[in-house]
Amino acid sequence: MAEEITTTEEKTVDKDIAALLTSPPKRAPEPTPELTGKIVKPKIVQGAAAHYKPHVAKPEIQEKLGFPGTLVENWQEAAVAKMRELLGKYKSLQVYMDICVRCGSCTDKCQYFLSTRDPKNMPAGRAELFRQVYRKYFTTEGKIFGKLAGAVDFDLSLLAEWYSYFHQCSQCRRCSLYCPYGIDTAEISMAAREIMDSIGLGQKYTNEIIGKVHELGNNLGMNEAALRNAIEFVEEEIEEDTGVPVKLPINEEDAEVLLVTPSADFFATPHLESLVGYAKVFHQAGINWTLSTTAAEAGNFGMFVGSYYHMQKIASRIKQAIEELRPKRLVVGECGHAWRVAYAFWNTLIGPFDMLNQKYPRPQHICEFTLDLINRGALKIDKSANDEFVVTFHDSCNVARATRMGDKPGGQFDIPRELIKAVTNKYVDMEYDTIRERTFCCGGGGGLLTDELIDVRVKGAMPRMQALHNVMETHGVNFMALICAICKAQFTKIMPKYGIPMEVAGGVHQLVGRAIVLGAKE
Amino acid sequence: MSGLTLLYTLFAYVAIAVFLVGFLARIWKYATTPSPLKIPLTPAPVNSVGVVYRMVQEVGFFKSLFYSNRIIWIGGYLMHIALLITIVKHLRFFFKTTPAALAWITSFEIYVGFIFFGALAFLFLMRLVIDRTYYLSLMQDYVLLIFLMLIAATGILTKYYVRTDIIKVKQFVMGLVQFRPEAIPGDPIFIIHFTLVLLLLIYFPFSKLMHSGGIFFSPTRNQVDDAREVRHVTPWAVKG
Ligand code: SF4
Ligand code: SF4
Ligand code: SF4
Numbered sequence: 001m002a003e004e005i006t007t008t009e010e011k012t013v014d015k016d017i018a019a020l021l022t023s024p025p026k027r028a029p030e031p032t033p034e035l036t037g038k039i040v041k042p043k044i045v046q047g048a049a050a051h052y053k054p055h056v057a058k059p060e061i062q063e064k065l066g067f068p069g070t071l072v073e074n075w076q077e078a079a080v081a082k083m084r085e086l087l088g089k090y091k092s093l094q095v096y097m098d099i100c101v102r103c104g105s106c107t108d109k110c111q112y113f114l115s116t117r118d119p120k121n122m123p124a125g126r127a128e129l130f131r132q133v134y135r136k137y138f139t140t141e142g143k144i145f146g147k148l149a150g151a152v153d154f155d156l157s158l159l160a161e162w163y164s165y166f167h168q169c170s171q172c173r174r175c176s177l178y179c180p181y182g183i184d185t186a187e188i189s190m191a192a193r194e195i196m197d198s199i200g201l202g203q204k205y206t207n208e209i210i211g212k213v214h215e216l217g218n219n220l221g222m223n224e225a226a227l228r229n230a231i232e233f234v235e236e237e238i239e240e241d242t243g244v245p246v247k248l249p250i251n252e253e254d255a256e257v258l259l260v261t262p263s264a265d266f267f268a269t270p271h272l273e274s275l276v277g278y279a280k281v282f283h284q285a286g287i288n289w290t291l292s293t294t295a296a297e298a299g300n301f302g303m304f305v306g307s308y309y310h311m312q313k314i315a316s317r318i319k320q321a322i323e324e325l326r327p328k329r330l331v332v333g334e335c336g337h338a339w340r341v342a343y344a345f346w347n348t349l350i351g352p353f354d355m356l357n358q359k360y361p362r363p364q365h366i367c368e369f370t371l372d373l374i375n376r377g378a379l380k381i382d383k384s385a386n387d388e389f390v391v392t393f394h395d396s397c398n399v400a401r402a403t404r405m406g407d408k409p410g411g412q413f414d415i416p417r418e419l420i421k422a423v424t425n426k427y428v429d430m431e432y433d434t435i436r437e438r439t440f441c442c443g444g445g446g447g448l449l450t451d452e453l454i455d456v457r458v459k460g461a462m463p464r465m466q467a468l469h470n471v472m473e474t475h476g477v478n479f480m481a482l483i484c485a486i487c488k489a490q491f492t493k494i495m496p497k498y499g500i501p502m503e504v505a506g507g508v509h510q511l512v513g514r515a516i517v518l519g520a521k522e
Numbered sequence: 523m524s525g526l527t528l529l530y531t532l533f534a535y536v537a538i539a540v541f542l543v544g545f546l547a548r549i550w551k552y553a554t555t556p557s558p559l560k561i562p563l564t565p566a567p568v569n570s571v572g573v574v575y576r577m578v579q580e581v582g583f584f585k586s587l588f589y590s591n592r593i594i595w596i597g598g599y600l601m602h603i604a605l606l607i608t609i610v611k612h613l614r615f616f617f618k619t620t621p622a623a624l625a626w627i628t629s630f631e632i633y634v635g636f637i638f639f640g641a642l643a644f645l646f647l648m649r650l651v652i653d654r655t656y657y658l659s660l661m662q663d664y665v666l667l668i669f670l671m672l673i674a675a676t677g678i679l680t681k682y683y684v685r686t687d688i689i690k691v692k693q694f695v696m697g698l699v700q701f702r703p704e705a706i707p708g709d710p711i712f713i714i715h716f717t718l719v720l721l722l723l724i725y726f727p728f729s730k731l732m733h734s735g736g737i738f739f740s741p742t743r744n745q746v747d748d749a750r751e752v753r754h755v756t757p758w759a760v761k762g
Contacts, residue, residue: 044653089758091555092741098548099736102663103598104648104655105591119657128658140728141662150660173742176563178590180580180598181733182742184561308558308759344560344749351753361750401564404747409565437565 017071020160020201023055023452030455032497033115033462035469039433041108042117049118052456053164054448057202064211065310068200075199076154080137082198083191087138092187097134099181100124106175106183111440112168115459120165123175123185129161130188159201166192167203168456170446171304172397177437189446190306197305205450209301213314218263218297227296230266238276244518246283248275252290253325257282259291259366260298260318260342261333262485270506271488274334277509280516281370285378289331295321298338299485303345304447312349315341319350330356330363334507336396336484337445339365343403367483368405370512371419380517386424389479391511392471393417393429394464394491395439396484410436416508420481423515428475434467444490458494465498472500481508523703530716531703537720544727545735552739558759566747573746580743597648601641607634608677615695635681639674642667662729669722676715686712 059069072078087094107122108114119125128150135142135151142151152158171186196202212221222230231248238246249255259282265275282289295318302311322330330353332342342363347353353362361368373379393416405411413436421427429435443460471477482488482505491505523531567573579585584602587595611628614620620628646667649659680686690707697704706713726732738744746752 091557094555095552095736095739099733101730101733102658103594105594107654124658148661176742180584180587181737182740184742347753404564
């Protein structure tokens with residue numbers, strides 16, 4: 001079976017409902033792209049990525065979120081009605097449907113196209129799947145000229161393409177940067193997923209996690225006891241390591257800072273190392289802080305499925321924690337999409353934050369927080385603790401293109417870099433075209449971080465891997481610093497496939513944690 | 523009044539009405555559809571002066587396109603500049619006595635029609651030779667380019683080869699503007715030119731040409747990056 005799948009020229013989307021709803025067949029892993037150090041514009045290969053799709057969410061998962069359990073009888077009608085609703089609710093969607101001129105300048109900017117070569121993974125090719133339906137049901141042009149003008153019936157094979165290709169978009173917004181009108185395909189893929197959820201065709205990975213966070217307060221589905229255990233374990237580790245009893249307070253009322261961080265930080269590697277870093281920063285700066293079991297998750301997968309309702313419901317836990325614990329400041333840990341939701345959406349979703357100290361940004365990124373302490377001399381740093389590393393930094397796309405740190409535009413690039421340089425001696429940037437706002441996605445964002453999409457993830461990481469490979473060769477880089485829980489999980493998983501050791505990926509606060517000299521202030 | 527004049531007088535009014543009503547209806551739709559969340563593409567300006575500057579760079583220089591695809595930028599920018607100059611030059615038909623500034627601009631013979639045509643042909647060619655844009659291109663993309671090329675070609679013909687009587691054109695246009703129909707010049711090339719322009723006006727609001735107005739409503743480009751400082755609320759998205 002594995003032989004016939006290398007690159008299919010024919011499209012292999014599902015032809016009937018049963019096929020659409022079943023999981024993708026188990027396949028042998030596809031070959032990993034070669035590390036040549038170059039990111040080339042490929043010739044297109046139609047249908048090359050048509051066989052990828054994530055598991056469909058089971059009825060139990062769907063119904064818990066208020067979505068139909070399985071594909072509804074009149075799905076086409078329902079989908080068009082939902083599309084009408086969203087066109088009226090989102091200016092982005094309405095305007096972007098109309099104004100693409102198919103100039104092609106976004107086409108070679110998406111990591112999934114560059115690696116799969118499938119033209120439906122070009123941003124405008126992906127959006128075209130949506131526009132075909134839009135034209136058919138909402139435009140004069142489409143109603144008069146039909147297929148000739150690119151208006152297509154929303155039939156099952158088109159729905160199957162939606163399900164496949166809208167789950168090969170990490171909503172990284174790289175296309176928007178390069179489009180003359182700023183057309184953001186992430187907005188379109190969010191809307192597509194929202195429509196699919198509304199007709200009962202949900203993605204298992206994302207929707208399961210949304211269910212978990214509603215139920216237990218974190219994406220990993222850990223209960224409070226497990227969380228407390230994990231944190232105790234971290235405390236023991238730090239004490240064993242350093243001899244200093246660094247505490248990670250939980251549910252402390254009236255603390256100075258409430259830290260909200262992705263739950264992966266409590267359990268996963270290398271995420272844990274960053275948690276250690278945060279704890280050391282607070283400890284050493286003598287700042288009274290707390291975690292909250294109510295808000296034990298900064299991540300918000302509601303964004304990935306375009307659901308305002310779920311995004312707000314997930315975010316409301318943060319508000320609840322603030323009300324319970326009355327902290328003065330709100331700080332967010334290392335996570336890309338979480339920082340986007342926190343920075344750009346929290347104020348709308350759960351604001352205003354009148355109860356927090358107005359002297360500080362509400363919320364504040366942990367990198368802003370730590371760099372500020374270092375600049376004020378509140379932490380003693382021994383850079384040589386990181387001398388074994390030559391460090392580079394991967395700009396997480398959500399942080400890079402959807403948020404800011406500090407007061408100035410671009411602070412989201414400069415602040416993490418300054419922080420890294422404040423705790424290490426050797427830093428180099430990757431290639432110009434792959435950093436700052438031009439950064440490529442890690443390949444696993446936007447709800448793609450699931451095993452059955454591993455081939456898509458490996459390929460999606462290709463441009464970043466090429467750039468990393470280059471600085472490893474030329475500058476001996478052996479540490480790529482990250483500020484995103486998903487990036488960390490993705491890179492540690494896929495780098496070995498490229499022959500890069502997974503230890504090369506780690507958190508910015510992992511470096512901070514190593515360099516902080518504990519107990520040095522007194 | 524001849525039948526032809528009557529026909530074209532009505533045709534012109536209908537075309538202009540469809541264009542104006544259609545364009546404004548579209549713009550109204552863009553303007554009134556809410557943007558529930560802050561989604562500026564960062565790094566973004568932190569105040570509205572900055573947003574104006576960003577827009578000027580995009581609309582005036584196609585900045586994103588410049589950094590994205592230099593070849594398409596050259597073709598697209600030349601085409602748009604030539605189009606702009608051509609439109610400005612055509613304004614002289616709307617004045618009884620041509621204003622000095624306009625006369626001055628018109629006095630430069632820079633063969634702008636040829637540049638316009640050439641840029642269009644170049645863009646047409648690019649659509650065909652780059653496999654990615656060839657894949658993306660729809661019938662209407664080619665039709666529009668051909669339409670514009672025909673308009674350019676007939677315009678060039680009336681100007682340099684089968685010269686149309688400018689005075690008569692002016693009288694006809696002035697007549698339209700003042701609602702006192704005048705005879706249309708019977709010159710076939712001119713009639714074709716004029717017909718194509720009117721057809722284009724009618725198609726405009728239903729086409730991708732709406733990018734001309736739509737760009738100003740693109741949330742990733744027109745929003746201020748101030749989510750933490752100012753709470754952004756829109757009607758359907760309020761709720762505690
Ligand atoms: S760059 Fe923008 S206008 Fe050009 S094809 Fe892509 S989405 Fe369309
Ligand atoms: S948002 Fe990112 S992943 Fe999605 S189409 Fe655009 S560039 Fe590709
Ligand atoms: S995981 Fe990181 S790089 Fe990938 S989409 Fe999220 S923020 Fe971007």
